[in-house]
Amino acid sequence: MSSAAPSHRLQHLALTLLLLYPLLLLAAYWRQQSWLSALAALDLISLLLLGGLWRGRVLAWVAWLVAGIGTLLLLRRGQAEIALLLVPVAINAGMAGFFGRTLVGDRRPLVARAILAFEGAQRLAQPGVAAYARSLTWAWTLLLGLQALVMLACAVLAQPGGILARLGLGAPLAVPERWALWYLHLGGFAVIALFSVAEFAWRHWHLRHLPHEAPRTYFAKIVRNWRHVLHDGAGSD
Template identity: 45%
Template sequence: MTSSVQSVRDTPRRETTRRYVLPLLLAYPLLAMAGALTHRQVFPLIALSLLLTAVLLPRLLTRRVRPWLAWLGLLSALLLLSLYGFASLLLEAVPVLINALLACWFGRTLASAEPLVARFIVAIEGAERLQQPGVARYARQLTWFWTVLLGVQAGVLAMLLLFAAHGGLLARLGIVSPLPLSDRWASAWLHVGGYALLGAAFLLEYAYRRWRLRHLSHPGLHDMLLQLALHWPQLLHGNRAATP
């Protein structure tokens, strides 16, 4: 009974989170690209502030004091960093962190009986889908694929961040880069290319899946993305956590 009441209370908060998190996340890469093109600190400052707000929004909506104090403290730290010209560098480190965290997220689930892609399948199409021929095996293989791709991407982005000839971390610290890389290409991949690669990999995998598992019916791309957005808490905690 208590859990049911709590679920009812949490429903408006979850709906508010879904309504506002996506626009915040969509605005983030646009502002990041604007900062890379204009070299103005205001754009990375706003981009980082929106990303921070999107991450903390579920806790902020609880109206507790500690999340709001943490949010204000982190915003103040971002403002201070921007005054010293470090906001753009921090923004460039975000893709490295995102890819590394996602690689760890996918990779950790490989040690369990429920790899992350299997959670996606259950959330979108139901647990019965995993019992169909070839689906469970493909889910584990695809989890491996994303773990490796994201891990390699994090490594490449870290090298670009460190070794860019003039804008890299080593150069900003006054250290000659042992592997000087083009600043233009480094910035382009950090802010555009990395996201484009993941988007292309997602679309190509979707097409390959429909061919490989062509003996099964598949949801449309729009429906699949919508279901992922609606069931993201289930993906974070596992499908077993969602069962009553």
């Protein structure tokens, strides 16, 4: 069997889970069924942990089981929507931690790993690139961490469907549920997309003394080499 076959199966499974999530989310809000909310939350949790689950990593399976049991307990109490509210918070907090931990000690910043994987060691050695990579890793860490806090506030304070309201507790500040849900499930990820586009433009200006590949070529390299970003090494071709 080709070594690429498991990788393709993993990609197909990830794509299936990704496409299934918005369908389950829409169905949950349209039908107002708690079990659909629980299923949507478990789908997204599975997508986030899929790499570790696929490779049989104990920590990933423990996290998945804990999240699954917690979601089922909330479902039994008729509060499965709470899990759905907290999933975007966990995504952003987890991503912030993923960026931030590469800034500790002698580790290579995550953006520097990406440059190694997508463009090679020669690119990282060019003037200003390594410093920019560290600064950008800090920027992503702060953006995602702040967004996790804002999303947590939206999940807790939304009225009438936020966590405090569902638990029968008063909220010190009311956030309209429509706006809170929009930010949690769409707006927050739009912020990430807009930041990515703005950073791409800023990078070309800030590092204008260096040659830059065409966007199509650059993003093709991302598709081929994104897995290498998870490791402290290069994989560019």
